[in-house]
Amino acid sequence: GAVVSQHPSRVICKSGTSVKIECRSLDFQATTMFWYRQFPKQSLMLMATSNEGSKATYEQGVEKDKFLINHASLTLSTLTVTSAHPEDSSFYICSPRGSSYNEQFFGPGTRLTVL
Amino acid sequence: GNSVTQMEGPVTLSEEAFLTINCTYTATGYPSLFWYVQYPGEGLQLLLKATKADDKGSNKGFEATYRKETTSFHLEKGSVQVSDSAVYFCALSDQNSGYALNFGKGTSLLVTP
Numbered sequence: 001g002a003v004v005s006q007h008p009s010r011v012i013c014k015s016g017t018s019v020k021i022e023c024r025s026l027d028f029q030a031t032t033m034f035w036y037r038q039f040p041k042q043s044l045m046l047m048a049t050s051n052e053g054s055k056a057t058y059e060q061g062v063e064k065d066k067f068l069i070n071h072a073s074l075t076l077s078t079l080t081v082t083s084a085h086p087e088d089s090s091f092y093i094c095s096p097r098g099s100s101y102n103e104q105f106f107g108p109g110t111r112l113t114v115l
Numbered sequence: 116g117n118s119v120t121q122m123e124g125p126v127t128l129s130e131e132a133f134l135t136i137n138c139t140y141t142a143t144g145y146p147s148l149f150w151y152v153q154y155p156g157e158g159l160q161l162l163l164k165a166t167k168a169d170d171k172g173s174n175k176g177f178e179a180t181y182r183k184e185t186t187s188f189h190l191e192k193g194s195v196q197v198s199d200s201a202v203y204f205c206a207l208s209d210q211n212s213g214y215a216l217n218f219g220k221g222t223s224l225l226v227t228p
Binding site for chain 2: 004032034036041042043044045046049057093095097104105106107108109
């Protein structure tokens with residue numbers, strides 16, 4: 001399968017700061033990027049979908065001004081959690097998808113802890 | 116809307132035991148069904164999939180059959196190994212959702228020697 005990296009893998013920050021998470025598809029062109037969030041012992045929940053060069057589409061209940069998504073190229077997408085609060089602590093996972101229906105892969109995830 | 120329900124874990128089995136992890140779904144359209152596996156410290160990996168009713172997905176000794184009449188996609192393996200210890204997620208997607216995956220809560224499997 002394709003190689004997908006996320007950076008950082010783990011981050012601890014103070015409340016009120018912003019955190020940027022990078023997702024790179026190293027050998028794969030991601031025409032679509034899905035961002036998921038996973039709370040402890042819960043399922044992965046879709047946060048937003050973005051297509052390269054377009055604005056992201058957010059799921060109901062996800063604040064677009066708080067979770068900024070940039071998908072400027074076919075190999076890089078970023079998720080910025082702005083003014084993070086403890087309730088934003090979670091596991092964030094990117095999932096790039098190519099033009100073929102079968103091509104959807106997952107990054108290893110980023111553990112965010114907001115103090 | 117679409118949803119996936121899978122059995123709660125953790126599931127603990129001895130090596131070579133038979134495994135079943137139940138998964139049922141609700142969907143408005145004609146979804147594709149998936150099982151993903153997440154090994155400790157790693158990202159999700161596709162284990163197997165089925166795109167239409169009565170399809171059987173299989174990989175690494177795991178199997179699951181798309182049962183439209185019971186809206187189920189149960190995961191089975193005849194003889195588990197210690198290396199199968201991981202979290203297993205059942206998921207579905209369809210065109211209506213833009214192919215985004217809708218996941219179950221995950222089932223943790225621990226296989227002991």
